[in-house]
Amino acid sequence: MGNTRSQYILSALRGRGTLTVAELSEQLGVSLVTIRKDVRALAVQNLIVRQHGKISLPISTQQSYLPFNMRSISQIDDKKRIAQVAASMIDRDDTIILDAGTTTLAIATEIRGRPPVNIATNSISIPYTLSDSDHLISVAGGQMLNHSLCTAGSDAEHFFRSIQAEKAFIGLSGVWDNLSLTTGLKAEAAVKGAMIAAARRVIVVAANQKFYHSQMFNFCDADKIDTIITTGPTLPESILEQIERYHIKLIYADAEQPDSMETSD
Template identity: 30%
Template sequence: MNRIIMKRHQVILNKIEEEKYVEVAVLCKELNVSAVTIRKDLKFLEEKGLLYRTHGGASFENPYISDRSVNEKEKIRVDEKSNIAEEAARRITEHDSILIASGTTVQALARAIEIKEKLTVITASLNVALELIRYKYIDVLQLGGYVRHSSSSVVGNQASVILDNISCSKLFLGVDGIDLEYGLSTTHLEEAQLNQKMLKSAQRTIVLADSSKFGKKSFGRICSLDEIDEIITDKGINKSILPYLEEKGIAVTIVD
């Protein structure tokens, strides 16, 4: 390998070290080379285990998510999840019928709901149901099926059958990863399939995801970005991806 290429590789690694994430377009301009050249550089460096390629760039952070328990995840990014949940709760109106999927961010949403009149909630999450069952004005329909120990949520055909006979105004969806090409994903295939059924039962899909979920992907693909209506996230989101989301017709709400 010649000295020019080695120097270019070092510039790329230094830039990621400084900024955590680097875009192909920025590297092209800074190094005065084509996008094809940069992509070859990134591919080479990824094969050496020095970085991970993402849509339009690269970072040192592994984009592939493994399953973790809900007890572990609820201790991560607590403030961001709480702020996202409070913003999401403003989308809920009296006499509404909504779907709430599973995950720690939608569990925070359940705690943030302040409706004082009739509300119907259909959920796969046992923790969400336990949060809401305390309020006599909220009717909770707990989907049935096998309970996943790691997420405290149900999966399986029994839940899918119920969703075939339901229509709701909104789905509040938590995810493990958002990748611009791969779409939305979660660590469990059956949970992804249940989320797909929820999408079909809702008129509007609102994704609750802190900024760490972007650029990540996991085993179970839920849907493409074209199938969602809004993302509520925090100010840590990489601003360079906002135009892409807007092109997809997705409303992006960023909370402090």
Template identity: 30%
Template sequence: MYKNKRQYAILEYIYEKKEATVNELSEKFNVSKVTVRKDLIELEEKGKIKKNHGGAIPSENIFLNETPYYKKNMTAINEKRKIGALAAKLIQDKQIVIIDNGSTTNEIASYLNDKEIVVVTNDVRIANKLATYPSMSVVICGGYIKTPGYAIFGPMAEDLFKHTLADICFLSVDSLNINEGLSYNFLDSVAVKKQMIKNANKVIVLCDSSKIGKKSFAKLCDVDKIDIIITDKMEPDLKKRFEEKGVRVLIAK
């Protein structure tokens, strides 16, 4: 197992068990105690866990490497608005639509005032905006709110999306890489988004070009699990490679 995949697996295990010892992790992942200790040191330096005597516990600073929401919201504003406008055109009346949290997905809401649809979201800002539209039915999940920000995560959120049969899921992403797939800075993002895409007929990723070609800490899925990418620009060769994998690429202009 490669180091980054092993560290992700170790982190998932620690968060599931709430605490894990070096001996336990060594046996679980079939690596030496020296390797486990090195992994724990690196994870602690990233703010993902806290080492204790003989092992590690989850960190309260799991959001440490996340870009603050207000900074995300001020980045590539025009590009995100164009992406949101194009995404909204793909929605038809009577559909059930999942809209993931995020500064780009938030832009979709501005173009849905005339749509008669059901929207299920884990974003407080999106729900608040859509609730003002008379033809809209809005469902917001329970869970805990990640601060600073407007996203909702946790088992209650996961359970709602697990049982939501959606026509379309609009997904945000921290990084999009044709080889590494979709990835995120925040571990709990993956747990919720896995449930979002599970029962959606169509998965559409909204992604400004600054996120393409990069990779983040926690992987959600490979690109063959998505149907469409909407972005502001993409190199023709890369666009062709995505399309060869069955992923349609739409450029918002």
């Protein structure tokens, strides 16, 4: 969304959970009429829920703030389809980066019995999932973020800056209209940025819903993305425009999706 007030409203909801129209009017210094117009526009896009003078985020958006084990069992089918496509891109002896997230955990599960590769990750869950595999796993140190079951901080960033990988599989919490990838924690954004800098190819893995809202911290611009693996329905028009502009390969992993939109690299 290009509307700055709308972005503020969504960001404020992520911090507070629930807000009133009157609070937003006061915080933004605009009339109630103006705020109600913004709220209606957000509600039409299913980005917020209105009820009795208050607004909140939809349950699907709030899932980004659920504990890791609860998020890992949401949208299981979508994550499995994305993981299957991602796994098909991994070759024997590849050096890959697996971001810490529930979709990349699904990728790890998918490649458990496949030929060995070298994996670099800041995930706590992925090494455990692959403990009985033939893969060589290197784990970034740093401070553990309990909510995401991953490591972060300067140690984790330095780890990824010191390696090179063929492919990085990166998750996200949301995007801006210009296809800048975002997450809700500054510490996570810094590590993700280091992962992206370390990889020859950046492959974004995220279900469709992630492309309809945004978080506060940017960690990757569109020109650094090589491939997006997602699910239907079709992504927002503003996102599709950026995909075409930067010649990003777009793959819909759904078995039911009639066509994958692919632009050549």
